[in-house]
Amino acid sequence: MAARRTLGFAVRNYSQAAAKGWLTEDFLDSLREVVGSSNVSTATPVCEQHGHDESMHRCRPPDAVVWPQNVEQVSLLAKACYSRGAPIIPFGTGTGLEGGVSAVKGGVCFNLTQMDQISELNAEDFTVAVEPGVTRKALNSYLRGSGLWFPVDPGADASLCGMAATSASGTNAVRYGTMRQNVLNLQVVLPDGRVLHTAGKSRRPRKSAAGYHLTGLFVGSEGTLGLITQAILRLHGTPEATVAAVCAFPSVQAAVDSTVQVLQTGIPIARIEFLDDVMVAACNRHSGLSYAELPTLFLEFHGTENSVEEQVQATGEIVQSNGGSDFVWAREQEARSQLWAARHNAWYAALALRPGRKGYSTDVCVPISRLPAILLETKKDLLESKLTGPIVGHVGDGNFHCLLIFDPEDAEESRRVAEFSQRLVRRALAMDGTCTGEHGIGLGKRQFLREEVDEVALSTMQQIKVALDPKNLMNPGKVL
Amino acid sequence: MAARRTLGFAVRNYSQAAAKGWLTEDFLDSLREVVGSSNVSTATPVCEQHGHDESMHRCRPPDAVVWPQNVEQVSLLAKACYSRGAPIIPFGTGTGLEGGVSAVKGGVCFNLTQMDQISELNAEDFTVAVEPGVTRKALNSYLRGSGLWFPVDPGADASLCGMAATSASGTNAVRYGTMRQNVLNLQVVLPDGRVLHTAGKSRRPRKSAAGYHLTGLFVGSEGTLGLITQAILRLHGTPEATVAAVCAFPSVQAAVDSTVQVLQTGIPIARIEFLDDVMVAACNRHSGLSYAELPTLFLEFHGTENSVEEQVQATGEIVQSNGGSDFVWAREQEARSQLWAARHNAWYAALALRPGRKGYSTDVCVPISRLPAILLETKKDLLESKLTGPIVGHVGDGNFHCLLIFDPEDAEESRRVAEFSQRLVRRALAMDGTCTGEHGIGLGKRQFLREEVDEVALSTMQQIKVALDPKNLMNPGKVL
Numbered sequence: 039m040a041a042r043r044t045l046g047f048a049v050r051n052y053s054q055a056a057a058k059g060w061l062t063e064d065f066l067d068s069l070r071e072v073v074g075s076s077n078v079s080t081a082t083p084v085c086e087q088h089g090h091d092e093s094m095h096r097c098r099p100p101d102a103v104v105w106p107q108n109v110e111q112v113s114l115l116a117k118a119c120y121s122r123g124a125p126i127i128p129f130g131t132g133t134g135l136e137g138g139v140s141a142v143k144g145g146v147c148f149n150l151t152q153m154d155q156i157s158e159l160n161a162e163d164f165t166v167a168v169e170p171g172v173t174r175k176a177l178n179s180y181l182r183g184s185g186l187w188f189p190v191d192p193g194a195d196a197s198l199c200g201m202a203a204t205s206a207s208g209t210n211a212v213r214y215g216t217m218r219q220n221v222l223n224l225q226v227v228l229p230d231g232r233v234l235h236t237a238g239k240s241r242r243p244r245k246s247a248a249g250y251h252l253t254g255l256f257v258g259s260e261g262t263l264g265l266i267t268q269a270i271l272r273l274h275g276t277p278e279a280t281v282a283a284v285c286a287f288p289s290v291q292a293a294v295d296s297t298v299q300v301l302q303t304g305i306p307i308a309r310i311e312f313l314d315d316v317m318v319a320a321c322n323r324h325s326g327l328s329y330a331e332l333p334t335l336f337l338e339f340h341g342t343e344n345s346v347e348e349q350v351q352a353t354g355e356i357v358q359s360n361g362g363s364d365f366v367w368a369r370e371q372e373a374r375s376q377l378w379a380a381r382h383n384a385w386y387a388a389l390a391l392r393p394g395r396k397g398y399s400t401d402v403c404v405p406i407s408r409l410p411a412i413l414l415e416t417k418k419d420l421l422e423s424k425l426t427g428p429i430v431g432h433v434g435d436g437n438f439h440c441l442l443i444f445d446p447e448d449a450e451e452s453r454r455v456a457e458f459s460q461r462l463v464r465r466a467l468a469m470d471g472t473c474t475g476e477h478g479i480g481l482g483k484r485q486f487l488r489e490e491v492d493e494v495a496l497s498t499m500q501q502i503k504v505a506l507d508p509k510n511l512m513n514p515g516k517v518l
Numbered sequence: 519m520a521a522r523r524t525l526g527f528a529v530r531n532y533s534q535a536a537a538k539g540w541l542t543e544d545f546l547d548s549l550r551e552v553v554g555s556s557n558v559s560t561a562t563p564v565c566e567q568h569g570h571d572e573s574m575h576r577c578r579p580p581d582a583v584v585w586p587q588n589v590e591q592v593s594l595l596a597k598a599c600y601s602r603g604a605p606i607i608p609f610g611t612g613t614g615l616e617g618g619v620s621a622v623k624g625g626v627c628f629n630l631t632q633m634d635q636i637s638e639l640n641a642e643d644f645t646v647a648v649e650p651g652v653t654r655k656a657l658n659s660y661l662r663g664s665g666l667w668f669p670v671d672p673g674a675d676a677s678l679c680g681m682a683a684t685s686a687s688g689t690n691a692v693r694y695g696t697m698r699q700n701v702l703n704l705q706v707v708l709p710d711g712r713v714l715h716t717a718g719k720s721r722r723p724r725k726s727a728a729g730y731h732l733t734g735l736f737v738g739s740e741g742t743l744g745l746i747t748q749a750i751l752r753l754h755g756t757p758e759a760t761v762a763a764v765c766a767f768p769s770v771q772a773a774v775d776s777t778v779q780v781l782q783t784g785i786p787i788a789r790i791e792f793l794d795d796v797m798v799a800a801c802n803r804h805s806g807l808s809y810a811e812l813p814t815l816f817l818e819f820h821g822t823e824n825s826v827e828e829q830v831q832a833t834g835e836i837v838q839s840n841g842g843s844d845f846v847w848a849r850e851q852e853a854r855s856q857l858w859a860a861r862h863n864a865w866y867a868a869l870a871l872r873p874g875r876k877g878y879s880t881d882v883c884v885p886i887s888r889l890p891a892i893l894l895e896t897k898k899d900l901l902e903s904k905l906t907g908p909i910v911g912h913v914g915d916g917n918f919h920c921l922l923i924f925d926p927e928d929a930e931e932s933r934r935v936a937e938f939s940q941r942l943v944r945r946a947l948a949m950d951g952t953c954t955g956e957h958g959i960g961l962g963k964r965q966f967l968r969e970e971v972d973e974v975a976l977s978t979m980q981q982i983k984v985a986l987d988p989k990n991l992m993n994p995g996k997v998l
Contacts, residue, residue: 162887205727216725234978238971243883244915245696246952247685247738249959249967249997250979254734258727275784304755345825403723407642435724472726479729487729491718498714499730505985
């Protein structure tokens with residue numbers, strides 16, 4: 039009953055926010071007082087820049103953008119918003135794919151990129167603290183020479199705190215885990231401006247059983263519970279040896295069967311990425327390569343020299359037994375970089391297949407045993423739906439993306455894309471999978487979340503949201 | 519405001535519960551209707567059996583014990599308790615160490631051990647579903663011959679759902695993670711009887727970014743948010759080769775320095791357990807062994823034959839450079855079992871040091887770089903406090919236990935134990951650590967939780983508790 043009453047309050051507040059009674063010169067002055075006039079903008083182009091991410095979701099600009107310099111300023115700005123009822127939208131690099139920064143109710147966008155300190159590097163404990171302005175590439179540059187690195191790699195050079203907010207993962211997750219496994223502690227500014235340390239201030243033991251796991255709750259909360267202003271991350275030792283390879287297969291089934299067998303054999307593979315024939319062709323064209331245009335695996339092995347050789351040999355036997363080609367090797371750093379650049383440019387390579395069109399990426403994830411079936415059905419569906427949708431995937435985790443390239447002005451094609459996406463998600467759900475392995479729910483998958491979890495789970499999430507953000511000011515309209 | 523009002527309601531209800539207005543024959547009949555008369559008991563010896571775990575916390579018996587046979591019965595029983603305002607205490611194997619099953623407000627103890635189905639074993643995906651009556655040994659027996667195993671091993675043959683509830687870990691966590699990393703999905707009966715699937719019914723992808731991470735919230739919630747009635751677990755491949763070894767060191771510093779270096783070198787060690795001289799002596803006496811009575815590491819290596827050899831060699835070099843003895847090997851299953859039985863019997867070996875006395879185990883965890891300092895200070899403190907407290911620890915995770923053996927009837931000695939424990943926790947907290955690596959907060963560490971996390975984190979946990987258990991019926995008095 040309490041929850042319902044609070045929810046009612048939230049709904050009322052929601053409509054106030056839409057009415058924007060809070061948007062006064064006086065309110066803007068209170069923001070300027072905190073960060074200085076030059077760090078508050080209401081200019082249309084600036085707001086529009088902050089109203090969208092890399093996805094197709096329509097730009098919904100905030101009413102103002104602020105650039106806080108430190109956690110104290112974030113706290114004061116949040117307090118100002120809270121007291122007036124202004125929505126708060128956290129903004130990192132804007133590289134999200136589900137419309138997470140879209141200001142659907144207007145509000146104040148907190149651009150956190152100027153908070154870019156890296157601190158508390160502790161090489162002995164493999165931990166470091168980063169602010170939201172630190173991207174994964176910036177951190178790895180900082181770590182160069184230390185023998186340490188941060189492996190979670192979604193492709194984009196995203197903010198690490200943003201990656202925590204969306205529970206990002208990517209190519210290395212099969213070996214090193216997602217952000218969930220690599221965040222030890224978060225500093226979070228709650229909507230009312232209070233500063234929370236999810237695991238106690240600056241604490242960083244490898245494990246803890248002390249109280250509710252707030253760190254795990256905020257990882258993947260997509261800015262709807264608070265603003266992440268610092269993350270203490272778990273680092274990993276740079277592997278002594280790294281070898282990458284490319285291998286083509288006669289069929290999708292053969293490539294995916296190989297993946298499943300590699301995992302089942304317990305080979306600690308660092309990366310195992312699938313590209314279908316269409317995707318390889320697109321990469322060849324876009325990156326000037328000449329890989330066989332067949333279902334393909336990009337692989338990477340990490341370890342000691344001996345262990346890498348052993349992994350390569352065991353994987354080679356599996357691949358061969360499935361009719362895979364000989365490996366094309368990339369043993370040197372430069373060759374490896376070229377290989378992974380091709381993989382990471384898959385999105386742009388896909389877009390280049392139909393210049394002038396837009397892209398939409400699906401993101402389902404299934405238990406790995408179901409991968410062959412879902413990939414084959416999906417390829418068939420793409421053909422039947424007459425859609426351009428090269429497939430690329432972190433198949434070691436059971437996660438893959440169809441990069442659908444289409445003309446959003448073409449209503450008929452857009453409908454086919456929407457229907458295909460829906461069928462794909464339902465196919466994944468029927469196989470005990472999820473509608474999103476790593477992009478999050480954001481704006482675009484709220485309906486799918488309702489199909490994925492039951493009413494009790496949804497209402498539990500809603501109760502948590504209401505408890506922690508009773509005025510529904512934190513990134514409203516997302517996730518739930 | 520809503521939260522405060524609800525809290526007020528909870529407080530009122532609390533005192534009702536203490537008054538036990540709910541405890542009527544009519545209420546007991548409603549329980550009997552669900553599970554049958556033979557599965558409800560109010561007999562004093564039965565209730566007393568269920569009023570304590572393996573810790574020193576005073577027995578606080580529930581008013582009734584029920585034995586549900588399936589989730590539908592758990593749901594109906596919870597509904598009955600909810601409508602009358604009766605506290606609900608989940609009970610697995612009773613092997614907890616922080617008084618988690620103590621019925622401080624009375625109530626109904628749900629003994630879940632008769633729900634002991636293992637289902638949905640999927641060898642290709644490395645997943646299985648277990649009910650609360652399934653212990654880790656039962657699961658591993660079931661898996662024998664499948665090439666799979668479940669590695670989390672707290673020593674006791676605990677219920678796997680209970681291990682999820684307390685975020686258990688133990689000797690293998692350094693390599694395979696704690697329960698947090700090995701639970702994919704939970705079925706939970708909420709206090710009002712609704713059935714929640716934290717990640718959607720029967721879903722088991724390796725990763726997901728769909729909505730708030732309810733699985734992570736319920737792991738470690740210690741029965742205060744709901745009753746875990748099924749867990750979908752992540753299994754691991756049985757290693758091709760396993761080798762265990764024992765190594766003695768001239769000093770605590772040398773043993774712990776070796777541990778830190780093994781981890782920093784990136785050796786994927788499966789177990790690395792520290793025993794101080796007192797602990798080794800106790801184990802020798804209790805298990806009829808003859809290890810050198812010096813600071814000692816018990817180690818285990820998993821992998822392919824080659825990789826294990828490589829790990830052993832690299833570890834050997836580190837150990838030697840720190841003045842460690844030659845390894846005493848345990849290559850065969852039987853020898854390894856004997857070695858780990860000695861380690862797992864440490865608790866009883868410690869108790870045998872002073873027959874008739876009781877044991878209390880501390881549980882701090884610090885970043886590994888701080889281990890040498892905290893262990894040395896703690897050894898010194900033990901001496902100065904004139905306490906018997908052999909030390910054993912999962913040092914690869916920075917987690918160790920002083921097994922304090924004392925006479926609880928001796929007020930002066932009990933005071934020294936309490937003061938020592940307090941100093942130890944504060945020492946760990948001052949080193950960015952936690953008061954509990956794996957035993958949980960339960961009854962005994964609530965004050966320490968207040969020192970470990972700040973007011974904002976505590977109130978956030980409290981808000982979540984109130985939102986999910988507004989009547990404060992789930993295992994009241996624990997954690998918060």
